[in-house]
Each structure stands twice: as C-alpha cells, then as structure tokens.
Amino acid sequence: MARSETVQGGGTSPAFFLRYLFLPALLMSLVISGCQSPRKASGGLSEEDRAKYVTSFDHVFETVRDTHWDPEVVGDSWHSAARELRPRIEQAESRGEAVSILQELLGRLELSHYGILPRSYYSSFEAPTPEEKETEDPGSAPKGRGGDAGLDLRVIEGEAVIFRVPGDGAAAAVGLAKGWVIESVAEESLATVIDKIQTLMSESSQLELIVTSVIEERLIGDPGDHIQIVARDGEGELHKIDLVLGEPLGKRVTFGNLPPFNLVYEGYLIDETVAYIRLSSFFNPMDVMPWFQRQIEEMGDVRGFIIDLRGNPGGISLMACGIAGWFFEDEGHDLGKMKTRQLELKFFINPRLGAYKGPLALLVDGSSASTSEFLAAGLQDLRRARIFGSRTAGAALPSIIERLPSGDGFQYAVANYFSVSGRILEGKGVEPDEAITLDRGSLGAGRDPVLEAAVRWITEQD
Structure with a gap:
C-alpha cells in the first residue's frame, strides 16, 4: 500500500515523439520509408515554403558543422552530403519530402539525437496555417494530438505484447490485458512490420527502441478516434476490438x-x-x-x-x-x-x-x-x-x-x-x-x- 501520491498514467502517444527524436535519423528514415503505416498523399509545397526548407537545410548543415565535438566527423564527408542533397530539397514537392531529405542529411552521421521533429507534431498546441487547413501533409511524420491507447507494448519473440495496462485507460476499458498480443492494427499485421525492422536493424543497439516506436505509431491519434485491432489472449483466442483513444493520462x-x-x-x-x-x-x-x-x-x-x-x-x-x-x-x-x-x-x-x-x-x-x-x-x-x-x-x-x-x-x-x-x-x-x-x-x-x-x-x- 502506498504512502505517497501517484500521478498515474501510461500508454503510447505521450512519449512516442520523444523516442522518435532520440533515434538515429538514418534508422528512422529507413523505418519510415519501409514500415510506415498507410497515409494520404502529401500536398504540394509552395515556393515560399520551399525557400524556407532550403534555408532550414543550410542552417542544419552549418549548425552540425560548427557544434559537433569531433571536427573530423563533419569534415569532407559532411560537406559532400550537403552538396549531394541540397539540390534535392530545392526541388522538393511536399513537406514530407523536404523533411525526409533533412532526415537523410542528419542520418549520414549515424548517431542518435540528430533528427527533425516535423511541424505536424506541434499541431496539438498551434493553430494550423491556412495552407495546412486545405492540404494535409501527414507523410512528413506520424500524426496525433494526444489520444492515448492506454497501454505499453514490448516486442517479445517477434510479437507486440502488452506490457502495461493502467486501470483507468482506454485499453483496460475494452478488456485488453498484460500478456496479450496485438496481432494487427487497421488490418496491418504487426508481426510483418516487426520482422521488416528486425531485418533492417538487426545490428543496432536501438532496435527495441525503434521497433516499439514504429509499432506505437499505429496507435496514436486524437481522443475519441477509433482504432480497429485484433488481439490474441493468453489462451490463443482472437478478439476483434474497437479501441477508442482516451484523453492522455x-x-x-x-x-x-x-x-x-x-x-x-x-x-x-x-x-x-x-x-x-x-x-x-x-x-x-x-x-x-x-x-x-x-x-x-x-x-x-x-x-x-x-x-x-x-x-x-x-x-x-x-x-x-x-x-x-x-x-x-x-x-x-x-x-x-x-x-x-x-x-x-x-x-x-x-x-x-x-x-x-x-x-x-x-x-x-x-x-x-x-x-x-x-x-x-x-x-x-x-x-x-x-x-x-x-x-x-x-x-x-x-x-x-x-x-x-x-x-x-x-x-x-x-x-x-x-x-x-x-x-x-x-x-x-x-x-x-x-x-x-x-x-x-x-x-x-x-x-x-x-x-x-x-x-x-x-x-x-x-
């Protein structure tokens, strides 16, 4: 029995973008390109916004060049990467493409804590621009505004297994429990996603962090959003569940x-x-x-x-x-x-x-x-x-x-x-x-x- 107060919580969405940031940009680019869930096509990029991305590209290049602790790492190879990729961002046709190019540049470092947090992540507290209201560009990043699935997942023997279920969360409300396997989300097999990532990243120390982040990306959205999942209980029985995302815990x-x-x-x-x-x-x-x-x-x-x-x-x-x-x-x-x-x-x-x-x-x-x-x-x-x-x-x-x-x-x-x-x-x-x-x-x-x-x-x- 506790003698201390508790701020209860758990679940996928609140910490998802934190894990996303701390991953190496190159690994996340590979994961996003090969294992991202289906999205609507990105809209066009205005000349004004394209110019902003070119300016951003130059700023990213110069900042890393001037601040990395090892000048040799940001020597000839870093300058060569910038010369290769800058023409591509000058021709980018969407925010998603531009963000991907920035991620690719940072990915050449093959280090964690270098990455781009797409502007769609800030949508939970910033009003959308008129352009964003007309043209959704979810291809630039996983999107969600705080809806909480009310569970934590871990990958065990190639399966997405529920590790923690807070008693007052969305998952508990529909009967999901620790030890259950999430077989699919929106008819997408999670075992297939996990296998792809494990094949791509088998030598990476961040494998578990990457797999968990990509899986939980499937379970984010707005409070009240419905996500269709298939889960397998401890007896092997399959359950089709309409998971309604709750308020973040x-x-x-x-x-x-x-x-x-x-x-x-x-x-x-x-x-x-x-x-x-x-x-x-x-x-x-x-x-x-x-x-x-x-x-x-x-x-x-x-x-x-x-x-x-x-x-x-x-x-x-x-x-x-x-x-x-x-x-x-x-x-x-x-x-x-x-x-x-x-x-x-x-x-x-x-x-x-x-x-x-x-x-x-x-x-x-x-x-x-x-x-x-x-x-x-x-x-x-x-x-x-x-x-x-x-x-x-x-x-x-x-x-x-x-x-x-x-x-x-x-x-x-x-x-x-x-x-x-x-x-x-x-x-x-x-x-x-x-x-x-x-x-x-x-x-x-x-x-x-x-x-x-x-x-x-x-x-x-x-």
Whole structure:
C-alpha cells in the first residue's frame, strides 16, 4: 500500500515523439520509408515554403558543422552530403519530402539525437496555417494530438505484447490485458512490420527502441478516434476490438521547443518493505524533484528502493544528478562527463542531507535512453546501484532542440557522453548487472520478472 501520491498514467502517444527524436535519423528514415503505416498523399509545397526548407537545410548543415565535438566527423564527408542533397530539397514537392531529405542529411552521421521533429507534431498546441487547413501533409511524420491507447507494448519473440495496462485507460476499458498480443492494427499485421525492422536493424543497439516506436505509431491519434485491432489472449483466442483513444493520462507538461506531452511519475510500497518509483521521462523538475524528495522522506525506512526507468527515453540530464543525490551523503561523485568541441563538463552529483543509504535497484530495457542511461551507467560505475533488465538503447548524447524556419523542430547533439569509468554509451548502451528476459506467460499471469528479481535482491541484503 502506498504512502505517497501517484500521478498515474501510461500508454503510447505521450512519449512516442520523444523516442522518435532520440533515434538515429538514418534508422528512422529507413523505418519510415519501409514500415510506415498507410497515409494520404502529401500536398504540394509552395515556393515560399520551399525557400524556407532550403534555408532550414543550410542552417542544419552549418549548425552540425560548427557544434559537433569531433571536427573530423563533419569534415569532407559532411560537406559532400550537403552538396549531394541540397539540390534535392530545392526541388522538393511536399513537406514530407523536404523533411525526409533533412532526415537523410542528419542520418549520414549515424548517431542518435540528430533528427527533425516535423511541424505536424506541434499541431496539438498551434493553430494550423491556412495552407495546412486545405492540404494535409501527414507523410512528413506520424500524426496525433494526444489520444492515448492506454497501454505499453514490448516486442517479445517477434510479437507486440502488452506490457502495461493502467486501470483507468482506454485499453483496460475494452478488456485488453498484460500478456496479450496485438496481432494487427487497421488490418496491418504487426508481426510483418516487426520482422521488416528486425531485418533492417538487426545490428543496432536501438532496435527495441525503434521497433516499439514504429509499432506505437499505429496507435496514436486524437481522443475519441477509433482504432480497429485484433488481439490474441493468453489462451490463443482472437478478439476483434474497437479501441477508442482516451484523453492522455498523467500530467501535461511543456518544455522548450518540444510539443506538449504527458509525464507519468508514481511511487508506492511493495509488501510494505520495498519502495518503488517510476518516471516516464526526465522533465518538469519543478514538480518532480520535490515529489521525489517526498518519496525519500516518506518511504526512507524501507529495505530498499527501486527506480523503474523502463521505457523512459530521457529528458533533462541534470535531473539525473539531483535524483542521484538522494542516494549519496558525501561529496566528490559524478555520473560521468560530456565532452564538447571546446570543453568537458562533469555531471556532478548533488549530495543530500538525509540521503537513503540502503540498497538501490534500477530497472532498464531497450527503450531506456539518454538521461536514463546517464543515471544507470553512473550509479553502476559507482557501485551504488544494481541494474536489472535488458541492455539500454545506446542513444546517449546531450542535445538541444530548436525550431527551423520551416516550422519543424531540429534536434542536434552538442557533446559525447562518457561514464565514470570512461565508457561511451552511444551505440552500445548499459548492460544490466542481472539480465532478465520478459515472457508472455509471466506477463499474462500478472507478474513482472524484472521487478521480482530486484525485490528479491533487496530482501536478500543484510
């Protein structure tokens, strides 16, 4: 029973565009071109908007050239890519095509945290232009304005399996449950989509992040939208379900040049002896950090703490330093460093009076990225936490997001990250101390093997 407040939530759409951003642009271009769900044809691009995209192209090229931490990476090959692709954007016939060319340019870097957030993502809080009212251009990106399917998915043995179903969400309302397989969405086989991506990206550390993002793209839209799905229950029976997207769960937040999205944070006790905390992303520090402090103060007499970062795509890096501080009383520790072209900056931990000294476990998976990886790697290197689950995404670069003249968002990395022990996480991820694979049977029985392993480890400590 919990002694702390909970901001409940979960589901697909609020965090989808965050995961989309943190993926390498080249991989997402391949996925979108080969595995995107059917869309209406894009409309024409006016001369004025085409000029904005050319200006945006030049800005993207120059920004990466001037800010990448390794000048050799943005040397001859980067200039050659710009010379090759600029004529194409000068002739682009739609926003979708122009965005694809920008993604292709950034994809030549083969790094995470470089990408374009198409302007359609901002439609949830910006009024459409007259041109947009007349001509829909969904080909530029997955579209949706906050409708929530009320479930989280993971790929298990090539199938889209329901991992989490909040009790007050849209999925629960139609009887969907943990361990069920989503066979198809709008008559499109998800197994086929998954197989395509796994074939294309078999060597990528971001495979799980990519697959999950592309699958969940099928389940976004406006609140009230109907999505036809076929699901298979634990007994193998198929169910045709009309899933009506609900209002997004959790707390609505905004940050910088990101569109509004929903944040979930919850805390409660397991068997009255272990504290459990989950964060869906690292944002909204004015609310989350005081809330986290209350969890420590109210549940600080437990045998151990668990922080669940599964599915957390990252966010504000310095929040990891603040959270880590609640598990250190002494100074002189850091979570690693970032290296720009000009300098190095350490992520110093802010120690707190009354910090929790007992066992600490972190839960991660292939959809844990960026700030989640900074926190996990740092605490692992410092031997302050034990990591449970599966390898993280290896999408670990500090970045900035700005708006382009075209109206699209532009994310670019400003540094490389090195853990305390000197590990580079980009493209590699964090290997857990105890690797655990999810299975349908356990989920269908209401169990969580990763969480159970963490609880078991904590209760075995002196």
